[in-house]
Amino acid sequence: MLLEKKWHSPPTSAxxxxxxxxxxxxxxxxxxxxxxxxxxxxxxxxxxxxxANTDLDTLLTSQAARQPHPSAAGDSREGIKGKVRxxxxxxxxxxxxxxxxxxxPCPIGLSVARIERVNGNQLEFxxxxxxxxxxxxxxxxxxxxxxxxxxAACPAWVEAQEQEEPLRISSxxxxxxxxxxxxxxxxxxxxHRLQQLKQPVxxxxxxxxxTLVREVxxxxxxxxxxxxxxxxxxxxx
Numbered sequence: 496m497l498l499e500k501k502w503h504s505p506p507t508s509a510x511x512x513x514x515x516x517x518x519x520x521x522x523x524x525x526x527x528x529x530x531x532x533x534x535x536x537x538x539x540x541x542x543x544x545x546x547a548n549t550d551l552d553t554l555l556t557s558q559a560a561r562q563p564h565p566s567a568a569g570d571s572r573e574g575i576k577g578k579v580r581x582x583x584x585x586x587x588x589x590x591x592x593x594x595x596x597x598x599x600p601c602p603i604g605l606s607v608a609r610i611e612r613v614n615g616n617q618l619e620f621x622x623x624x625x626x627x628x629x630x631x632x633x634x635x636x637x638x639x640x641x642x643x644x645x646x647a648a649c650p651a652w653v654e655a656q657e658q659e660e661p662l663r664i665s666s667x668x669x670x671x672x673x674x675x676x677x678x679x680x681x682x683x684x685x686x687h688r689l690q691q692l693k694q695p696v697x698x699x700x701x702x703x704x705x706t707l708v709r710e711v712x713x714x715x716x717x718x719x720x721x722x723x724x725x726x727x728x729x730x731x732x
Contacts, residue, residue, distance in 0.1 A: 515707060516611070516697035518619045519631055527616040534613045538637035539620065541606045543629045545597040554602065575600050582662055582717070583652050604629070607637055619695055662714045678705065 521527055533539065545551065554575070578588040579596045591599060608623035618634065625631075669675045682704045686696050698704040 515623065515710070516619070516621045517608075517623055517625070517627075518617050518695040518697060521616045521618075530613045530616070530618060533618065533634070533636065534610060536610055536636040538607055538609050539618075540633075540635040540637055540642075541604075541608055541620075541623055541625060541631055542633040542635070543604045543606070543625055543631045545599070545602040545604055546629055547626055548597055548602055550598065551602055554600075581652070582715075603632070614695070617695065619697070664713055664715055667709045667712045678708065 521529060548554070576591055576598065579591050579594055579598065580586045580588055581594055597604065604625065606623045606625050608620035608625075611619040611621055613619075669678075679701055682698065682701050686698070689696050698707065
């Protein structure tokens with residue numbers, strides 16, 4: 496792995512979580528000079544492993560998975576899914592390679608992040624949709640002249656506008672003074688722990704932490720099955 500560890504990253508899409516912050520350190524044995532010059536770019540690509548997938552061990556260790564035999568339904572006998580259910584389609588199925596699902600034949604993710612700063616052997620960034628602890632395989636600078644295609648097209652179910660976002664929760668509010676106090680205590684305890692470990696404090700202000708929490712809860716990313724069989728998601732903290 497290029498970067499050893501990662502802190503303080505939310506588990507859902509960075510498209511709605513611009514406040515997310517994270518930091519990663521170059522793994523032991525890698526020269527810190529690898530990061531020289533990266534601070535001159537505003538954004539970078541992160542290539543990482545979906546390490547939190549519940550089926551990761553089975554996928555990587557199954558000998559049969561290396562020689563798949565697709566079924567009539569489009570799935571392999573070894574559990575590699577050809578199609579997945581998409582929350583925005585209310586459970587409609589599309590090909591796995593037509594989605595951003597983490598449950599992929601090759602569990603590697605790609606995310607754009609804003610570079611905040613390079614501090615010694617650490618890269619601090621924001622806006623990445625990568626969960627805490629994800630091993631980062633590589634970092635590449637984002638190049639607008641070749642990485643941005645304004646005329647690129649995608650299906651209508653992907654192009655939902657901000658006001659039409661089918662997964663958006665109308666509002667996220669604190670339910671009580673006690674809830675706010677609990678969040679503040681969690682924020683203070685986290686910052687204290689990071690200071691003791693001599694790791695970056697990425698949310699020095701409580702307001703920025705609260706903004707992140709609201710962004711994390713602003714979308715209902717449950718599957719269609721969960722929406723039908725579980726209680727509605729809470730709209731109060």
